Amino acid sequence: MDLNLDPRARRLLRTLIAQHIRDGEPVGSRTLAKRSGLDVSPATIRNIMADLEEVGLVSAPHTSAGRVPTAQGYRVFVDSLLQMKPLQEAEVRQLREQLPAGAGTQALLSNTSELLSAMSQFVGVVTVPQRSQFAFRHIDFVPLEAQRVLVILVFTDNEVQNRIISPRRAYTGPELEQAANYLNAHFAGRPLADIRARLLRELSDTRSEMERLLSAVVELSEQALGDGAPGPEDMLLAGQTRLMGVQDLSDLDRLRELFDAFSRKREILQLLEGTLKAQGVRVFIGEETGLAPLDACTVVTAPYRSQGRVMGVLGVIGPTRMAYDRVIPMVQATADLLGAALNPEPPTP
16 A cells, blocks of 8 residues: 655654554654654644545544554554664574474474464464375285275375275285375375376376386376365464453454354454465454454465465564564564475485
């Protein structure tokens, strides 16, 4: 939002919002005169405040002569007035220690949501990547009764999954062993999402005794290496109860709607997944979320990557009156460190 504010108006708006974030109270002209450092009269400040109110950046509560920022005011603040505070080295060290490389994925994601909540004092959230995003280290097929096959998948992030599939025809033990050996020899270390397309290309290019083997591998891998049944969690939330102590969210009906949205997860998950292709931090303020229960909230998100591939999104959900200069760098640093911790080991040659 670009309203072509003059330097005095920008300075006063920045001062008002910073003061309101600190104490949560409406900010009056006398306080602005003292805090802004501008050599102007209280009357001039009142006139500028009236102009800012007219364009929708501040509002005056009925019970006070002071003013508070609107969601639009926060948007201008975040887009053009904010001065970021880099995380302190101790905070970065704490994040790195709590997100060590080589830890299991589920533990890392759970730690991430807890850390974001603890550091922001709001809600920490992280989406769980689909298994197709990860590379596998080893696969085994075990024949079962009734034409079913047990698939044992070991991933490069140290997670193990067992899946039961039902191929179109029965396979013998040696056929399954041959298919597993082919996949382990040619595709170990590759993300599951990339394997099927390459297998189909190889099958279309093959006109030899390999065709029968590849046909079996394609059929088995279509089921074995797909996303499979959804996991128990697609999004991890931590610290929801912290919002009960937030002054700006103290209305019981609003809190009830907010907690209902947390419980359903679906709408919040859709909001987060809409930022998967973002290049960095995204900030949704109030109605920008598109979710009525979050009208009084801000959502700060960033995608996290591993080896250049977007794995998911993490972020913080809190009131619009939050310390943006601190939360935004925190979310970005956490996304960077989680991505580094998820970096799979290179495949063994």
